[in-house]
Amino acid sequence: MRRRATLAGVAVSVLLILAIVLGSRLLRDFDSALLPYAVATVFLAFGVAYRYTVWVSAPGARRLFKQGWGAFFSAGNFRRAPTALPRMIATYLGFQKFLGARSHARWAAHQLIFWGCVLAALITFPLTWGWFTFTSSTGSGPGYEMRIWGFKILGFDALNVVGWLMFHGLDIAAVLVIPGASYFLWRRMKDRGAITGQRFAYDLVPLIALIVISVTGLLLTFSSIFLHGGGYEFLAILHMVSVVFTLIYIPFGKFFHIVQRPAAVGMQLFKYTARRKGEPAATAGAVTGAAAAAGAPGEVSADGLLGCRRCGRPIDTAPYVENLQGTMRDLKLDFDEWAEYCPRCKRVLRGTAYLTHVKKGFK
Template sequence: MTEPPQTVEPTPGPDDPAAAALATGGLTRGEPPAAGAPPQTPATVRRRASVAGTVVSVLLILAIVFGSRLLRDFDSALLPYAVATVFLAFGVAYRYTVWVSAPGARRLFRKGWGSFFSAANFRNAPTALPKMIATYLGFQKFLGARSHARWAAHQLVFWGCLLAAAITFPLTWGWFTFTSSTGSGPGYEMRIWGFKVIGFDALSVLGWLMFHGLDIAAVLVIAGASYFLWRRMKDRGAITGQRFAYDLMPLICLVVISVTGLLLTFSSIFLHGGGYEFLAVLHMVSVVFTLIYIPFGKFFHIVQRPAAVGMQLFKYTSRREDESVLACRRCHEPIDTAPYVENLQGTMRDLDLGFDEWAEYCPRCKRVLRGTAYLDHVKKGFK
């Protein structure tokens, strides 16, 4: 790593108008944002999002029709679930389009996915992307810095939901089928798109895992979601800022889905099917509601997270390609790589914040300058 640049602009003093702007919340505007694409009206964004949602929904319907061999393998009993996934696809595409229409998210989207699919990044750092996917998306090591218990609970919910989705969606769409290979007896075949993948004995360990995968996922989800519900009822910090629809509803939905799913297995094994129809309807309603709720609630961050991985990759590759580190304009301590700081400044200009030069100060100096400016430009009015 090279030494930080030695030529540093003078430290802003009490009479610096930029410091006054920082103290008053940035009311003093800086340079206007660079000319770019004209601002998008809300109606234009909604129209584009509706088109994107419609296209994705139609593509999913076609995938269901052709993936189930023209509905030959489609189970009509699972029709409500399939319809819910179509609404889910529309909602995700709609909200994602609206999200990336905002200046800051659009820059994150371009930089993140550009780094994600960059052939140059793959050549220069071939192991960086798989490592970040495993650590940032899979094992989410950044959560461990906050709390080991929260990390463990998040892992239980994450892998439980991932396992449930990997089983439920293909079955719902008719892509996976389980058929008896002997007409009667324990022999079964699993087929994908009509092609045989594996044959197994339903009474073997593999057979038990095949037919109880959703039960395993339910146990994982219940354990993780219960911890978060307990924490939100006991932790003062969580209680203060939580909202029922945004913070508690997703956890309740996960618990209801998991419990009703386990009760279906309990009914079929121990009650000889007693109450199965009622439990099946209750389970279906909870699943359909959750799928439709996903694009408009807290679960939407699942869709946003891959873009954040791309941004982490952008930081990593820019640090490798450009070893120069931008120094704080006040204390001369290194902040971050020049490309990353320039990207942050570009986002601030896109948002028309007017004080993007403050990206060139470290967090400590920002606090010092804000306090100094407050004393000299705001509090003096009370003397």
């Protein structure tokens, strides 16, 4: 598994290097001052491919990965629900509505960080790789051209609104990230629940890194506009070190959930399409095989939801429960039949077992 992960990391890194060379027109558009950033992205590509391969090799993640991509490439699912995938991408990846159910403040802060980082990545990575450039069309400005892979995309005036947005996109991203990261940092300093389980390297370092990157980036703009470049070199090095460190840290820290999050969309699509089919009877037989042997199998409703073996309340889609039971069997967890009970009934059965087998011994 480690050998496969290493080979995957090397392959992705080589592909990225080739893309940088070809996309920058054999390095003609590559800015040597950005070399440390480019090298960091190559390490990032290796780390993400390596850890993702290791993650997908685990039984649970492998099943989730397989079922998610199966639902994604299913022509039948697309015919039944053509808008399901775009809606789930917007819900789970874009606007992350599931966070709003926990706290509106946490949702707003997470949105600020998410869109700020997305904007920064869309600007930084292509510039670092030499994929697009800004060149003066008149020699001294203010007319500029934006070129992607050497092809002119648009021309703009650096002194108008479009020009300001072009050259200050990273500043806008920093303004979005700072309040979002600061809120979560404040919360981790004040919330007792967060303090109890947090780890400095895993929970606090990512937030501190985002704030340092954003603040140093804004200070670079402040130095160039108001200080006539005073302290610019020191700030540039500090900013570069913070960015490089964060890029290398992403695959091995909390930021890795950015790479894992799309898998949640695949699983939600798998559950949604299974519910839409409305004909899970064949699957239900496999799901409730253990229950049938006990004489009290759960029933599957018309919309594909499997009922609790004890109270009949819907648990989840039958294929999803089957997938969960398969993962538990792969992990040699010998209580996969418990997946067919709702959370309330699990608590009741545990309490009953305690009264019968444990409390009895104290009489």
